[in-house]
Amino acid sequence: xxxxxxxxxxxxxxxxxxxxxxxxxxxxxxxxxxxxxxxxxxxxxxxxxxxxxxxxxxxxxxxxxxxxxxxxxxxxxxxxxxxxxxxxxxxxxxxxxxxxxxxxxxxxxxxxxxxxxxxxxxxxxxxxxxxxxxxxxxxxxxxxxxxxxxxxxxxxxxxxxxxxxxxxxxxxxxxxxxxxxxxxxxxxxxxxxxxxxxxxxxxxxxxx
Numbered sequence: 001x002x003x004x005x006x007x008x009x010x011x012x013x014x015x016x017x018x019x020x021x022x023x024x025x026x027x028x029x030x031x032x033x034x035x036x037x038x039x040x041x042x043x044x045x046x047x048x049x050x051x052x053x054x055x056x057x058x059x060x061x062x063x064x065x066x067x068x069x070x071x072x073x074x075x076x077x078x079x080x081x082x083x084x085x086x087x088x089x090x091x092x093x094x095x096x097x098x099x100x101x102x103x104x105x106x107x108x109x110x111x112x113x114x115x116x117x118x119x120x121x122x123x124x125x126x127x128x129x130x131x132x133x134x135x136x137x138x139x140x141x142x143x144x145x146x147x148x149x150x151x152x153x154x155x156x157x158x159x160x161x162x163x164x165x166x167x168x169x170x171x172x173x174x175x176x177x178x179x180x181x182x183x184x185x186x187x188x189x190x191x192x193x194x195x196x197x198x199x200x201x202x203x204x205x206x207x208x
Contacts (some may be wrong), residue, residue, distance in 0.1 A: 004053050007031055010094050011047040019125060019207060020096045022087070023049035026131075028059035034106060040200040041104075042208075046096050052108070053082065060198025062112040069160065071111070073136055080115040084123065102126040102207065104198040104199075105181045106191065107160075111135050117173065121145050126206060128199050129153070131189055133161050134169040142176025150180040153188040153195045 007086050010029050021041060023034040031051040038047045050061035054075070063079040064072035091098035105113035110132035116123055118135055121144045129152045150173055154166045163184060173180035181202065185194045 001078070001081060001087045002084075006053055006083070006086045007051040008086075008090065009035065009047070009049045011035075011089065012094065012096070013044050013046050015044055016022055016095065017097065017100075018044050018046050019100045019102050020046040020048050022103045022113075022124075023047065024062065024105035024113055025049075025052070025060070026102060026107030026109055027056065028060050029106075029109075034104065034109075037104065037196060040196045041203050045102075046094075047095070048087075048090065048094075048101075048110070050083075050086070052079075053113075054079065055176075061108050063108075064091065071133075071135070073085045076112065076115055076135060077119065080112060080119055083112060084116065084120065086106040093171050100125050102128070105132070107132075107189070114169070117145075117148075117178065118142055121176065121178075122148065124148060126150065126203075128203070130191055130195055130199070131155060131158060131161055132166060132169065134165050134172075139169070139172050142172060142178075144180075145173065145177030147177065147179050149202075150178050151183070151199055151202045152180065153183045153185050153199060155189055156184050157187065158189045160189045176204070 064075040103113040110129035115135040170182040
């Protein structure tokens with residue numbers, strides 16, 4: 001496959017054996033957007049923040065879409081493989097453990113992280129999906145989640161993402177062997193302090 005390189009920022013922890021927090025921005029964001037959120041998850045983590053390779057009217061994304069809420073699923077699958085190829089190469093270049101990656105994605109970034117969970121169970125050590133959608137209209141059978149912890153947070157008044165759809169996705173992850181938790185925040189599509197505090201508590205319980 002003809003994969004493109006991804007732009008990124010990497011900030012190593014002092015401990016070489018630390019987990020790596022993979023930051024995946026939303027539509028129109030970039031590799032700098034989510035770095036401030038990493039502070040909620042402690043100091044002993046590597047930070048790897050990536051910019052999506054797709055441009056939608058000048059706005060970076062991680063994969064194409066056909067319309068609002070309608071994903072180009074073929075491109076999503078390709079970009080998922082592209083992301084994993086990048087991560088494996090970056091692990092060698094930067095010296096982090098590719099078996100200790102925890103994704104933190106917002107919106108479009110959460111959706112490609114969800115695609116990794118669906119297509120490559122066991123690749124991620126954990127995932128925080130903020131305002132995710134189900135990555136595929138018809139989910140493939142999810143197997144061998146290996147009890148990997150996953151945290152999803154949806155906004156109760158989010159006009160972009162259906163809570164019922166995210167609930168179904170959460171249930172599918174659990175049925176596939178993940179330990180997935182869904183939180184419903186008192187918010188719309190934008191992130192609020194509630195999202196980050198509860199995600200940080202979840203992170204501390206699972207990765208401290």
